[in-house]
Amino acid sequence: MYGIEKNVEPKIAAFSSDNLRLTCSVEKPFPYRIYPIGDQAITIDFGNLIKDEINAQVMALFYWLKEENLHGIKDIIPAYASISLVYDGALIRKWAGHGLAYQYMEQYLTNALQQLDLLALPSTRELLIPVCYHQSLAPDLKGLCEEKKMDLDEFVAIHTANPYRVYMIGFLPGFAYMGSLDERIVAPRKRTPRTHVAAGSVGIAGVQTGIYPFASPGGWQLIGQTPLSLFNANAGVPTLFQPGDLVQFEPISIDQFYQLKNNPS
Amino acid sequence: MGIRVIKSGMADSLRDAGRFGFQHLGIPPSGAMDNVALQVANILVGNPAGAVVLEMHFPAPQLEFNSPTLMALSGADFQATMDGVELPLNQPVLVSTGSVLKFVKPLSGARCYLAVKGSFEADEWLGSKTTNEFAERGGFQGRNLQKGDWLAFAKPFSYEVEESAVMPWTANVRELYPQGPCYLISGAEYELLDDASKQCLNHEPFQIALNSNRMGYRLQSAPMHLGEYKECLSSGVDFGTLQLLPDAQTILLMADHQTTAGYPRLGHVASVSLPSLAQLNAGDSISFQLIEMATAESLFAAQEKHLRQLKNACNFRLQEYLSND
Numbered sequence: 001m002y003g004i005e006k007n008v009e010p011k012i013a014a015f016s017s018d019n020l021r022l023t024c025s026v027e028k029p030f031p032y033r034i035y036p037i038g039d040q041a042i043t044i045d046f047g048n049l050i051k052d053e054i055n056a057q058v059m060a061l062f063y064w065l066k067e068e069n070l071h072g073i074k075d076i077i078p079a080y081a082s083i084s085l086v087y088d089g090a091l092i093r094k095w096a097g098h099g100l101a102y103q104y105m106e107q108y109l110t111n112a113l114q115q116l117d118l119l120a121l122p123s124t125r126e127l128l129i130p131v132c133y134h135q136s137l138a139p140d141l142k143g144l145c146e147e148k149k150m151d152l153d154e155f156v157a158i159h160t161a162n163p164y165r166v167y168m169i170g171f172l173p174g175f176a177y178m179g180s181l182d183e184r185i186v187a188p189r190k191r192t193p194r195t196h197v198a199a200g201s202v203g204i205a206g207v208q209t210g211i212y213p214f215a216s217p218g219g220w221q222l223i224g225q226t227p228l229s230l231f232n233a234n235a236g237v238p239t240l241f242q243p244g245d246l247v248q249f250e251p252i253s254i255d256q257f258y259q260l261k262n263n264p265s
Numbered sequence: 266m267g268i269r270v271i272k273s274g275m276a277d278s279l280r281d282a283g284r285f286g287f288q289h290l291g292i293p294p295s296g297a298m299d300n301v302a303l304q305v306a307n308i309l310v311g312n313p314a315g316a317v318v319l320e321m322h323f324p325a326p327q328l329e330f331n332s333p334t335l336m337a338l339s340g341a342d343f344q345a346t347m348d349g350v351e352l353p354l355n356q357p358v359l360v361s362t363g364s365v366l367k368f369v370k371p372l373s374g375a376r377c378y379l380a381v382k383g384s385f386e387a388d389e390w391l392g393s394k395t396t397n398e399f400a401e402r403g404g405f406q407g408r409n410l411q412k413g414d415w416l417a418f419a420k421p422f423s424y425e426v427e428e429s430a431v432m433p434w435t436a437n438v439r440e441l442y443p444q445g446p447c448y449l450i451s452g453a454e455y456e457l458l459d460d461a462s463k464q465c466l467n468h469e470p471f472q473i474a475l476n477s478n479r480m481g482y483r484l485q486s487a488p489m490h491l492g493e494y495k496e497c498l499s500s501g502v503d504f505g506t507l508q509l510l511p512d513a514q515t516i517l518l519m520a521d522h523q524t525t526a527g528y529p530r531l532g533h534v535a536s537v538s539l540p541s542l543a544q545l546n547a548g549d550s551i552s553f554q555l556i557e558m559a560t561a562e563s564l565f566a567a568q569e570k571h572l573r574q575l576k577n578a579c580n581f582r583l584q585e586y587l588s589n590d
Binding site for chain 1: 456500
């Protein structure tokens with residue numbers, strides 16, 4: 001059913017599924033830079049590129065660090081090409097001996113990266129997300145189609161052709177930055193952001209696509225809407241998406257949209 | 266046993282030290298803005314330092330105590346009165362049933378914290394009791410207090426007094442709030458600033474704009490520019506991150522900050538300076554001083570040590586006082 005995940009084989013190949021044409025390798029780390037983002041937070045940065053291979057390495061490191069669960073690390077925030085750790089400076093400093101807490105964390109990250117290729121990656125979840133591309137729910141779709149001289153069905157076929165990777169979550173609780181879009185449907189942000197975007201709206205911006213979990217202001221071009229609720233505060237993990245997920249969109253009719261919206265199973 | 270909100274303030278909300286462990290899902294920590302005042306208020310009444318407190322701004326609420334308790338105020342000075350009698354900050358107060366706490370006028374600071382012995386009953390969400398207004402979870406029903414709300418105490422306090430009384434000891438907080446410049450650790454894009462902008466960051470005042478809130482302080486200064494334009498991918502940010510916006514002005518991320526952002530990072534406020542920062546109001550000025558990581562860490566360690574000593578001293582006095590009767 002919709003939204004229900006299936007687990008892909010838990011191995012390195014989890015990040016190299018053929019339909020994404022990935023050539024993922026976690027054997028050699030990409031060049032990186034480590035720097036502070038405060039005196040109790042540190043970032044390891046793999047560069048300024050949205051690239052599946054780089055993000056795969058980010059996810060490998062993210063899940064490894066989560067598994068390690070080093071006491072004193074308060075948050076691990078993966079992004080497109082970086083991971084930031086928020087740590088308890090007082091605690092880490094105790095273990096750092098005469099050194100700085102920052103130096104301890106820097107060393108910890110360097111070591112972690114070196115150990116990565118020895119470790120199996122956690123399984124990648126695949127989620128099937130229904131999206132209705134009806135123009136009543138997709139205020140920017142018609143204009144985009146005209147601009148790109150393609151008909152609506154073609155646009156939808158391209159947007160739903162392959163699964164997208166959840167590169168990171170940010171902006172709003174549960175807002176997944178996914179990609180990468182087929183270059184034929186790449187489009188910039190709106191010049192003037194909307195003051196109100198409906199919850200569930202599917203948008204595109206550059207090579208990214210994403211879904212607004214809450215009604216909020218927003219600048220992405222809106223091409224559809226999902227009837228699913230992406231945030232459930234009562235669940236142990238309150239967001240539908242998690243970093244590293246693979247997300248396949250499936251087009252549905254406006255009737256199906258309201259059916260699913262009114263009778264969430 | 267608890268407090269009735271007779272009149273609500275501008276944004277009264279329950280806060281603890283923050284909700285950590287969920288920033289990878291886009292959920293910010295949203296703890297108390299002034300982490301030192303949170304701890305001092307709790308320490309004064311013998312609570313764990315990170316227990317739930319009431320964070321208040323001015324106009325502040327009017328609160329009626331329907332049962333006895335031991336309370337303390339810390340942070341901003343809003344000229345508190347209990348049944349018309351002025352109350353000091355940073356001193357524990359034995360409260361009698363029926364007492365009314367009011368705040369007359371804002372004398373200094375931006376946020377005042379109220380702790381009661383045993384803390385408040387609050388909704389827990391994802392391991393923390395701090396309020397998240399977006400998810401409408403944590404704290405008091407996930408929202409700010411309103412007139413008529415009943416703020417229950419988590420534990421009974423049976424030390425009944427005829428009249429509210431201020432206890433005869435004070436937490437000295439002066440050293441917990443460094444005076445002078447706001448200490449900054451240089452950010453990943455600091456070196457990309459052109460020379461004039463570096464000058465500006467190090468020597469010019471930054472004024473806090475009106476549209477500042479718990480998410481971030483908008484700062485006004487001379488315009489700043491990167492020598493070479495750099496597109497940044499979104500990545501993790503933290504409480505205290507100073508970002509350069511496309512309009513050549515800056516924003517300082519505060520307790521309700523987004524978990525990720527993509528603007529150039531000029532610097533990050535050192536932990537030791539965050540509480541002072543949290544006590545600034547719109548219109549106030551900040552000047553920054555870059556410091557090394559080693560300095561930032563030792564200043565923070567000294568602040569932590571000071572808080573530990575305060576805790577030991579307060580626990581000793583409290584035990585002595587409350588058991589002697």
